[in-house]
Amino acid sequence: MVLNGLLNTIRKIYFSHNIVLWMILVILPIGVSLFTMGMFSSQIVQHVPIGIVHQDNSQLADKLESKLRSSPVLDIKMVCADMGECEHAVIRGEIQGFIVFPNDLERRTLRLEAPVIPVYSSGQNYLTNMFATKEIRSVLAAAGSEMFTAQIEDPVKVQIHSVGNLKSNYQGFLVLGLVTAIFHLAAMIVGAYVTSFPLRDHRVREMIRYAGGSRLTLWFASVFPMNIILWLESLGCYAYCHRLLAPLSFEEFVMTAAAQLFMIAACSGAGITFVGLTGVMRMATGGAGIIGSPAFAFAGQTFPVMAMPFAVRCFAFILPLTHVLMIQSTMMLGDVNMVPAWHSMEILICMAIFWNILGALLMSMRWKQFARREAKYEEASKLENAPEATA
Amino acid sequence: MIKRLWKVAFAEWKLIYTDPAAVLLLVVAGLIYAFYYPIPYIYQTVSKVPVAVVDLDNTAMSRDLTRMASAAQQIEVKSIYADMKEAEAAMARDEIYGFMVIPENMEKDIRGKHQVTVNIFTHGAYVMFHGAIGTAFSTCALTVGATNKVKQIALGKQVPSAKAIAMRDPFPISIQTLFNSTGGYANYVVPSVLVVILQQSLIIGICVLGGSRAHRRFRKKYRDSPVENESLPYRYFGRSLAFFVHYCSFILFYHCIVYNIFDFPRRGELLPMVVFSVVFLSSVINFGMVISQIFLRRETSMQIFLYMSIPVLFLANFSWPAYLMPRWMTAISYILPSTFAVPAWLSIEQMGADIYDVAPKLYQLAIQAIVYLILGLLLTRIRDKAKIDMGDM
Numbered sequence: 001m002v003l004n005g006l007l008n009t010i011r012k013i014y015f016s017h018n019i020v021l022w023m024i025l026v027i028l029p030i031g032v033s034l035f036t037m038g039m040f041s042s043q044i045v046q047h048v049p050i051g052i053v054h055q056d057n058s059q060l061a062d063k064l065e066s067k068l069r070s071s072p073v074l075d076i077k078m079v080c081a082d083m084g085e086c087e088h089a090v091i092r093g094e095i096q097g098f099i100v101f102p103n104d105l106e107r108r109t110l111r112l113e114a115p116v117i118p119v120y121s122s123g124q125n126y127l128t129n130m131f132a133t134k135e136i137r138s139v140l141a142a143a144g145s146e147m148f149t150a151q152i153e154d155p156v157k158v159q160i161h162s163v164g165n166l167k168s169n170y171q172g173f174l175v176l177g178l179v180t181a182i183f184h185l186a187a188m189i190v191g192a193y194v195t196s197f198p199l200r201d202h203r204v205r206e207m208i209r210y211a212g213g214s215r216l217t218l219w220f221a222s223v224f225p226m227n228i229i230l231w232l233e234s235l236g237c238y239a240y241c242h243r244l245l246a247p248l249s250f251e252e253f254v255m256t257a258a259a260q261l262f263m264i265a266a267c268s269g270a271g272i273t274f275v276g277l278t279g280v281m282r283m284a285t286g287g288a289g290i291i292g293s294p295a296f297a298f299a300g301q302t303f304p305v306m307a308m309p310f311a312v313r314c315f316a317f318i319l320p321l322t323h324v325l326m327i328q329s330t331m332m333l334g335d336v337n338m339v340p341a342w343h344s345m346e347i348l349i350c351m352a353i354f355w356n357i358l359g360a361l362l363m364s365m366r367w368k369q370f371a372r373r374e375a376k377y378e379e380a381s382k383l384e385n386a387p388e389a390t391a
Numbered sequence: 392m393i394k395r396l397w398k399v400a401f402a403e404w405k406l407i408y409t410d411p412a413a414v415l416l417l418v419v420a421g422l423i424y425a426f427y428y429p430i431p432y433i434y435q436t437v438s439k440v441p442v443a444v445v446d447l448d449n450t451a452m453s454r455d456l457t458r459m460a461s462a463a464q465q466i467e468v469k470s471i472y473a474d475m476k477e478a479e480a481a482m483a484r485d486e487i488y489g490f491m492v493i494p495e496n497m498e499k500d501i502r503g504k505h506q507v508t509v510n511i512f513t514h515g516a517y518v519m520f521h522g523a524i525g526t527a528f529s530t531c532a533l534t535v536g537a538t539n540k541v542k543q544i545a546l547g548k549q550v551p552s553a554k555a556i557a558m559r560d561p562f563p564i565s566i567q568t569l570f571n572s573t574g575g576y577a578n579y580v581v582p583s584v585l586v587v588i589l590q591q592s593l594i595i596g597i598c599v600l601g602g603s604r605a606h607r608r609f610r611k612k613y614r615d616s617p618v619e620n621e622s623l624p625y626r627y628f629g630r631s632l633a634f635f636v637h638y639c640s641f642i643l644f645y646h647c648i649v650y651n652i653f654d655f656p657r658r659g660e661l662l663p664m665v666v667f668s669v670v671f672l673s674s675v676i677n678f679g680m681v682i683s684q685i686f687l688r689r690e691t692s693m694q695i696f697l698y699m700s701i702p703v704l705f706l707a708n709f710s711w712p713a714y715l716m717p718r719w720m721t722a723i724s725y726i727l728p729s730t731f732a733v734p735a736w737l738s739i740e741q742m743g744a745d746i747y748d749v750a751p752k753l754y755q756l757a758i759q760a761i762v763y764l765i766l767g768l769l770l771t772r773i774r775d776k777a778k779i780d781m782g783d784m
Contacts, residue, residue: 032698038717039706045715092744114561114562115562123571126576141560144560155535156506156532156533160513163482200690282415289693289697301517304440308434309430309433332514
């Protein structure tokens with residue numbers, strides 16, 4: 001009986017509804033995730049367009065230019081007559097920086113006067129600027145060390161390793177974070193939609209009837225399928241995206257999958273709570289959007305949480321995304337990572353339970369209120385139609 | 392004529408302020424996001440990142456190197472370990488985000504003119520930590536190396552130390568960051584995001600208000616209203632005027648108040664700012680008017696455009712260059728006003744571009760505005776003629 005009611009309600013909610021539900025539940029989360037993955041498919045920053053100002057027409061300047069031209073990271077797009085020309089090109093977005101080979105570069109270098117080569121880069125292109133300046137520094141330093149002291153080795157060599165991300169593929173990890181953020185938002189929006197469309201379409205009594213009169217069955221029928229569908233989608237997208245990074249062990253995969261499940265449960269619970277609080281789909285979706293859309297900015301992957309003000313750190317703490325990203329990042333560190341990941345997992349479980357209990361309580365009240373309202377409208381419209389029927 | 396346009400515009404404002412969802416999107420979102428987004432990045436840069444040193448050498452030189460690292464601004468040496476495993480465990484516990492390993496016999500090898508390798512390990516998930524820790528530790532280690540190399544050159548080539556320094560690094564480079572001298576993260580990310588916020592909230596707002604007025608209940612409610620029975624051009628341009636004036640005030644608010652509060656570079660000249668506002672808002676409003684005709688329900692636009700905010704932000708070409716994206720994605724990005732508006736806004740406001748510098752981007756926005764205007768007028772005309780049961784609330 002209960003199972004019948006549950007299945008009937010699931011069928012009514014998920015299989016006899018318009019395309020919007022399937023758009024926001026399946027097509028958009030997967031589509032946007034794949035689109036985002038495609039956007040970063042080149043993974044490594046290459047061919048950063050730069051300019052050169054040749055104030056010195058010497059052999060050394062030509063040699064340095066040819067070394068810079070041979071770098072795959074840089075692409076010398078312009079040779080400017082003066083600094084103003086290159087600066088305007090930066091403003092127009094044609095190049096992202098420029099190098100000035102100063103007057104008498106070769107002469108002063110040979111006289112050991114150490115002439116400074118100024119490199120101007122645009123601070124508005126943070127990522128490309130970082131890669132380009134690093135490359136310019138290493139190309140010019142290598143050329144410099146070959147001039148007088150080629151036979152003397154540098155006493156100290158530095159190697160920088162990125163733990164768990166051997167190729168320093170930050171774009172790959174950024175995409176993982178973005179995909180998780182997309183599902184974080186998706187769970188809130190779908191949670192708000194699934195529980196609010198019966199309110200909007202005045203179908204609360206119909207849904208409760210399908211659920212055999214039980215609001216608990218209606219709750220399960222609304223919440224479970226969407227959580228499972230979103231979770232499977234997020235796992236699929238995550239696994240597809242993770243192929244660019246080091247493979248996860250079985251335990252690490254289980255941990256990440258569980259974290260995503262609890263994140264989705266917590267977020268859908270939050271979306272449902274917004275509906276319970278406002279009773280209007282537009283307001284609930286708007287609230288979910290305001291919290292969910294910028295969540296990635298607060299979650300600490302692009303800009304570390306520890307460098308944020310205290311109030312923002314508190315806000316970041318209540319976002320499930322922050323904890324999932326923390327688990328995903330600790331999974332990169334190998335076999336020492338399970339204990340700290342469990343701490344984040346406990347927080348996620350608590351969040352999922354809290355938001356779902358709160359959402360269920362509020363929705364139960366809303367359904368009751370709307371069912372009563374629908375009954376009242378029906379009676380009123382019957383009374384209105386009665387004289388017409390008599391006539 | 393002007394009076395009739397303003398009448399429609401006033402009616403639209405009244406509608407905005409009497410619909411809570413429209414107020415949330417067209418007023419509250421623009422205000423909240425202006426503060427909500429920059430606040431995490433208010434300190435602009437990452438400093439004092441907790442790190443550790445694994446000293447396997449334990450000599451005067453290794454202790455010097457550790458002291459030098461402790462003095463670096465970007466990092467804070469929290470612990471000194473004698474074993475790499477301890478550092479790894481601390482990193483897994485999130486107590487540190489990186490560590491430097493000083494190899495065994497470093498001092499002995501350097502004095503014996505053998506090259507040593509200093510390894511720096513950073514947490515692979517965080518690009519900003521990687522940059523800060525890598526730069527700080529490698530500067531310290533290379534300084535130790537440079538000091539010793541200068542000594543070797545001075546002794547080997549019999550030259551004074553000043554010349555030895557020049558021989559080691561004959562043309563040092565000096566990196567100047569233009570238009571964001573502090574290298575602040577907020578200066579880089581927030582101005583672009585503000586433009587995307589303006590675009591997204593305006594498009595969703597227009598759709599929620601039902602730009603086309605295709606909704607059954609709305610049409611029934613207002614069927615006798617003189618404003619709703621105005622001729623198509625007056626209705627279309629009157630509503631556009633309402634959104635235009637409303638969002639001009641947002642651009643002014645961002646330029647005069649938000650930029651001041653958060654101390655973002657503000658170099659915008661009046662003429663390019665005005666031209667930008669006109670073409671950008673025209674493009675977005677007409678785009679919103681076109682999109683609003685497609686959805687049958689007012690909430691659908693909200694649900695769809697909220698999903699789109701992440702790709703829209705990255706398609707705007709400010710954080711990930713367009714030339715690294717697949718061609719078809721770049722082609723898709725030409726549909727969105729933000730693709731041209733974000734670089735144009737950055738050029739004007741952050742870099743102080745004059746009208747000639749940004750003209751190509753403003754032309755592209757103007758072309759978009761014209762195309763969407765024609766489409767918007769056409770679709771509104773089709774919707775006007777459609778039966779009343781087309782679409783509902």
